[in-house]
Amino acid sequence: MKIAISGKGGAGKTTLAAAMAWLLARGDEGHSPKRVLAVDADPSPSLALSLGIKVPPDLVPVCEMRELIKERTGVTSEGYGVFFKLNPSVADIPEKFWVERDGVKLLILGAVQKGGGGCACPENVFLKNLLSHLILQRDEVAVVDMEAGVEHLGRATVKGVNALIIVVEPSLPSLETAHKIKRLASDIGMKVAGPPPTKGVFAVGNKLMGPEQIEFLEKGLRDIPLLGCLSYNPKIQEASLKGRASFEDNETLIKETRVILKKLEEALGRG
Ligand SMILES: Nc1ncnc2c1ncn2[C@@H]1O[C@H](COP(=O)(O)OP(=O)(O)O)[C@@H](O)[C@H]1O
Ligand SMILES: [Mg+2]
DSSP: OEEEEEESTTSSHHHHHHHHHHHHHHOBTTBOOOOEEEEEOSSSOOHHHHHTOOOOTTOOOGGGOHHHHHHHHTOEEETTEEEOOSSOOOTTHHHHHOEEETTEEEEEOOOOOTTOTTOOOHHHHHHHHHHHHHHHTOOSEEEEEOOSSOTTOOHHHHTTOSEEEEEEOSSHHHHHHHHHHHHHHHHTTOOBOOSSSOOEEEEEEEEEOSHHHHHHHHHHHTTSOEEEEEEOOHHHHHHHHHTOOTTTTOHHHHHHHHHHHHHHHHHHTOO
């Protein structure tokens, strides 16, 4: 199973990604523990913090490994421009750079900020190839924490994604971003999820304070199916202040994530 998580900045992508990855790896209520690869593809990576994983101080996001990217893409600068391979080898990268805790293997990709997602610079080509490899060629469960878009996913890669989950807060800007992401996903061939068994775009609500807000979200999401919600939970903020895993000592978050995973499995036809 491959899950990609997107949504407006601050909506709770990283919190949800960490809780899902941890719960899937731990195994739960009749589910056997899975091998889980958590992938941080956000320009400001923070999934390690949310997972409670200490990253060695000298480990930089893969997108900043200039020498490696140069070597693999064979960048050369000639006369009129820069030439490099469009299909660099990446198969050995995950094992080399992931950091593991509680059965979750975390790979920090980062993102290329300058030039935007469409830029065909060596860094972006390398990252896209790596993500495509993780999704299409590896057999772990993958949970990918992305930015507010689907920049890293191309048409070929998105075919391997079972669920693109958009995290939404009960606010109009958050809903607006959700529909924008839905359109971007549709442009590369992933539609909103239909009746099960299905794959596609789903939503998860976050920071909810009561049933009226769930109603507000359901209405505003229109055709995007809402898998479930996480309630507003000060313990999550507390954990991020103290640098602890968001799910540590947080039964509410664990319970709510469990419900979301169950709904997802049902929707995907694996329930
Ligand atoms: N359910 C929640 N209740 C309260 N605070 C939350 C909740 N989910 C996330 N937060 C807080 O909101 C901020 C953004 O969450 P984060 O998961 O980092 O969002 P994103 O990855 O989408 O930018 C963090 O400070 C986090 O602690
Ligand atoms: Mg984040």
